[in-house]
Amino acid sequence: MMRISDIIKMGPQNDPDDKKEKKDTPAPSLLDKAIRKSANSTIEQLYNAGIDLLKDIFNKARQGRHLDNSQIEIFILNSLDFKAVTDYINQITDRILLGDDELFNYFYNYREKENYIYEHSLNVCLLSVKIGIWMDMNKSDLVNIALGGLLHDIGLIAVEDIISLPRKLKHNEIEAVKKHSLHSANMLEKIKGVAEDVVAAVKAHHTRLGDENFTRTLTHDKLQKMAQIIGLADVYEALTHQRSYKSAKLPHEAVKELIEQESGNFQAKIIKSLVENIGIYPIGSWVRLTDGSIGFVASVNKGYPLRPKVNIMFDAKGNKFSDIKSIDLLNEPHLHIESPIDLEKNSRLIEKLKQK
Numbered sequence: 001m002m003r004i005s006d007i008i009k010m011g012p013q014n015d016p017d018d019k020k021e022k023k024d025t026p027a028p029s030l031l032d033k034a035i036r037k038s039a040n041s042t043i044e045q046l047y048n049a050g051i052d053l054l055k056d057i058f059n060k061a062r063q064g065r066h067l068d069n070s071q072i073e074i075f076i077l078n079s080l081d082f083k084a085v086t087d088y089i090n091q092i093t094d095r096i097l098l099g100d101d102e103l104f105n106y107f108y109n110y111r112e113k114e115n116y117i118y119e120h121s122l123n124v125c126l127l128s129v130k131i132g133i134w135m136d137m138n139k140s141d142l143v144n145i146a147l148g149g150l151l152h153d154i155g156l157i158a159v160e161d162i163i164s165l166p167r168k169l170k171h172n173e174i175e176a177v178k179k180h181s182l183h184s185a186n187m188l189e190k191i192k193g194v195a196e197d198v199v200a201a202v203k204a205h206h207t208r209l210g211d212e213n214f215t216r217t218l219t220h221d222k223l224q225k226m227a228q229i230i231g232l233a234d235v236y237e238a239l240t241h242q243r244s245y246k247s248a249k250l251p252h253e254a255v256k257e258l259i260e261q262e263s264g265n266f267q268a269k270i271i272k273s274l275v276e277n278i279g280i281y282p283i284g285s286w287v288r289l290t291d292g293s294i295g296f297v298a299s300v301n302k303g304y305p306l307r308p309k310v311n312i313m314f315d316a317k318g319n320k321f322s323d324i325k326s327i328d329l330l331n332e333p334h335l336h337i338e339s340p341i342d343l344e345k346n347s348r349l350i351e352k353l354k355q356k
């Protein structure tokens, strides 16, 4: 399946060709056992609850996708537990507002690569809230952004048959996929309690700053901000994860690409907030320290982007610690981060992570 933002940009002439035929390799569940068992189970449960919620919503939407417009409204109203959605987004927004960044421990490694849309949606939701906080948005706007981020791609269910085709997409198929944001908005506007701005932001999550309909569809500043935040979170999330036709970029590579290729597409203040705050070693990313040990960034020390707190998982020889060893680099002047690590390219460590 292609990165949707690439399909949006794509014309029929420049489809990725042979790469489209490749299938994903079997998904290694990178963080599954070792980290998740050792991490705060409440956070793990909260992240997993989001995935379960998304699976439920997408499955219900799939059941109703062939209904006509009048029937689908009744179907959605009867089948979707919107209260569960609002409870969930309120809970995670509160957690992130309180500085609980452990939810981002799960950001960089998909557990179900074949089924990545759920983790992608939750990650976009989490990152959108975080960018909103960096942009000084208030709680009610953050909750709206969380909802938009969570369900921005729900309309993909209308074009799943097309995006799963194991071949180059034809012009009319690409055009159909481009309409998924419209499908998402059409579904959301039928749900009582979803704010108009959320519907409009979701509809425009692939609308970019230079597009001729930018100000026509995004009529006020807050709405522009919402759509752009969700859109930017979507792009960053996709850049940092593997797809069948491309490998994942490390966070600092993704930031570089955002600066080089997306600066004209997003408002400067939004892209600046992401680039400045995500840093070189964002939470959840993997690093090797100068003593050879390997771990993932657990939290960032404000003002010290090169000296985060790191949860060490492996010693210099690649032996896994039975318990996570937490190190605050601010208190370890002799120790530094040597380099970021692409864990997905290190099958030996992945296998060890999967072991109990």
Ligand SMILES: [Fe+2]
Residues within 6 Å of the ligand: 004, 005, 152, 153, 180, 181, 205, 206, 234
């Ligand atoms: Fe999308």
